[in-house]
Amino acid sequence: MLADPLSGLRGQAQLRCVGGYDLLLESPDADLAPSQVLRLGSLPTSRRLERWLAGLEAEQVLVSEGDPRPLDPLAVVKAQTAAGVQAWVACQLDGPSAAPSAAACRLATSWRDAEARLQVWLDQALSMGPPFTGAWTEPALARHLSRLLPPGLPLMLANSSPVRDWETFADPAAPPRPMVGFRGASGIDGTISEACGLAEALGSCFLLTGDLALLHDANGWLWRPQLRGRLTVLVIDNGGGGIFEQLPIRTEPAELLDFDRLFAMPQPVDPFALAQAHGVPARLIASPAALPGDLAWALAEPFSLLVVRTDRRHDAELRRRLRTMAALASASR
Numbered sequence: 460m461l462a463d464p465l466s467g468l469r470g471q472a473q474l475r476c477v478g479g480y481d482l483l484l485e486s487p488d489a490d491l492a493p494s495q496v497l498r499l500g501s502l503p504t505s506r507r508l509e510r511w512l513a514g515l516e517a518e519q520v521l522v523s524e525g526d527p528r529p530l531d532p533l534a535v536v537k538a539q540t541a542a543g544v545q546a547w548v549a550c551q552l553d554g555p556s557a558a559p560s561a562a563a564c565r566l567a568t569s570w571r572d573a574e575a576r577l578q579v580w581l582d583q584a585l586s587m588g589p590p591f592t593g594a595w596t597e598p599a600l601a602r603h604l605s606r607l608l609p610p611g612l613p614l615m616l617a618n619s620s621p622v623r624d625w626e627t628f629a630d631p632a633a634p635p636r637p638m639v640g641f642r643g644a645s646g647i648d649g650t651i652s653e654a655c656g657l658a659e660a661l662g663s664c665f666l667l668t669g670d671l672a673l674l675h676d677a678n679g680w681l682w683r684p685q686l687r688g689r690l691t692v693l694v695i696d697n698g699g700g701g702i703f704e705q706l707p708i709r710t711e712p713a714e715l716l717d718f719d720r721l722f723a724m725p726q727p728v729d730p731f732a733l734a735q736a737h738g739v740p741a742r743l744i745a746s747p748a749a750l751p752g753d754l755a756w757a758l759a760e761p762f763s764l765l766v767v768r769t770d771r772r773h774d775a776e777l778r779r780r781l782r783t784m785a786a787l788a789s790a791s792r
Contacts, residue, residue: 463503464616464626470635477570478631479577481505482785490569493517494562497542501530504626504640509533522547569578573789578631580788584781585628595747595767597774598628599782604667604693607754610634613661615654617668618647621695625667637661649674651679651692651762658688665758666692671699674726682738682761692730692764697771698726733763742764 462468462476463511469476477483483491484507496519496692502509512519513533518612521531521539531539540547561566585599601624608614614636616622639657641650650673654666673694682690734741744753 461503461508462631464629465504465638465640467635467638469629469631470633476631477574478629479581479785479789481507481625481627482577483510483573483789485510485643485782486786488569488573491566491573493566496520497522498531498536500524500526500702502532504622506639520547523627526636529551545624547677571652573672574631577785581628581781584784590686593777594781595744595769596777597624597697597769598777599747600769601628601697601769602624602630603750604754605629605633607751608634608636608665609758611636612758613639613664615639615657615666617641617666617672619672620669620670621667639664643659648673648680649676649679651676652682654687654692655679655682655688658686658690662690663689664691666690667668668692669696670694670696670730673730674728674733677728677733680733680739683737687705689758689760690762691733693757693767694730694764695769696724696730697769697774699771728763737748739764743768 460468460474460476462474462478464478468474469478469778473790484505492515494517496515496517498513498519498521500513500523513535515535518537521536522544523530523539526542527541529539543737558615585596585602597620601621611634616625616638618641620647639653640651643650650668651666656665658664658677673692731741731743739762740760742753742756743766745752757765
C-alpha cells in the first residue's frame with residue numbers, strides 16, 4: 460500500500476503502508492514492479508508515482524467513493540467503479556479464497572525491505588539531535604514535526620512545498636491524524652480561511668504553510684475574534700516560492716533571468732507584524748532545539764503563529780542530494 464499523505468492512512472496500526480515511495484521511485488527497481496495495481500481515489504501528489512504508474516504494464520483498477528468522474532488522466536486503468544472499496548472487495552470475494560502467490564509475497568517483501576532501509580537512512584540524514592545542531596531545513600522540519608504533533612490533531616498542508624515535503628520526508632510511522640489539502644490550479648487561494656473553517660468544524664487544526672500561501676489569504680486573519688476552535692499556524696518563511704527552486708528554471712549566467720522577481724516573488728511583509736495587527740500571538744522558532752517548547756506554547760493558544768526561517772536555495776539543493784543518496788541507500792542489501 461503506497462499511501463499518499465492526504466489519504467490519512469499512514470500510521471494506522473493495522474496497515475503496513477509504504478511512505479517513501481517518492482524517493483524509492485527516483486530510480487525504480489524492477490523488483491518493485493507489480494502485475495496488478497488497485498488505485499483508490501484520484502492521483503496522488505507525487506509526479507514520480509504518476510510516471511511510474513503510467514509506465515507499468517500491470518493491470519490497473521480504480522475505485523472511488525461515489526465519484527463517477529473520470530479520475531485517470533493517465534488513461535491506463537482497465538476499469539473504474541464509483542461503488543466504493545467495500546463493495547469492490549465484496550465482489551472479489553464471490554469466488555473461492557486463495558492465499559497470496561509466492562510472487563505477491565516476494566513483491567511485498569521487496570517493498571517493505573526497501574522502505575525499511577530508506578526510513579533508517581532518512582532518520583540519520585535528517586537528524587536534528589540531540590544535540591540539535593545546525594540550521595533549519597524544510598525536509599527535517601517535516602520529519603520531526605510529524606512525530607511531535609499530538610496524535611489525532613487535524614493537519615492541513617498548504618500547496619507547493621509543504622505537502623510535497625510531508626509526502627516524502629514525514630515519518631510514515633508517526634501517529635495518524637486527519638489530513639487535509641487543497642490541490643489544484645488555485646491551490647493557495649484561501650489558505651488561512653480554509654484552516655479556520657477546519658478548526659471551527661473539527662475543534663482544532665494545525666496549518667503548515669509557506670509564506671506566499673499565507674500572504675495570499677492575508678484577510679483570513681480576520682477570523683480571529685469569531686473563531687470557535689483552536690488554530691495553530693506554522694509558516695515556513697523562505698523568502699518566496701521555494702517550489703520554483705526545485706525546477707530547472709535558473710540560468711547560467713544568473714543575470715539572464717530575474718529569477719526572484721519572476722518566480723520566487725519574495726514579499727517585504729513581516730509575518731509577525733501581520734499577526735500582531737490581528738491580535739494573533741506569534742513566535743520565531745529560532746532553532747530545532749526550541750521546536751518542542753514553542754510547539755507546546757502555540758498549541759495552548761486559541762489562535763497562534765509560529766515562524767521557521769529557511770534558505771530555499773540551500774533546501775532545494777538538499778532535496779536533490781537526498782534523492783540521489785536515498786536511491787543508493789534503499790537499494791543496498
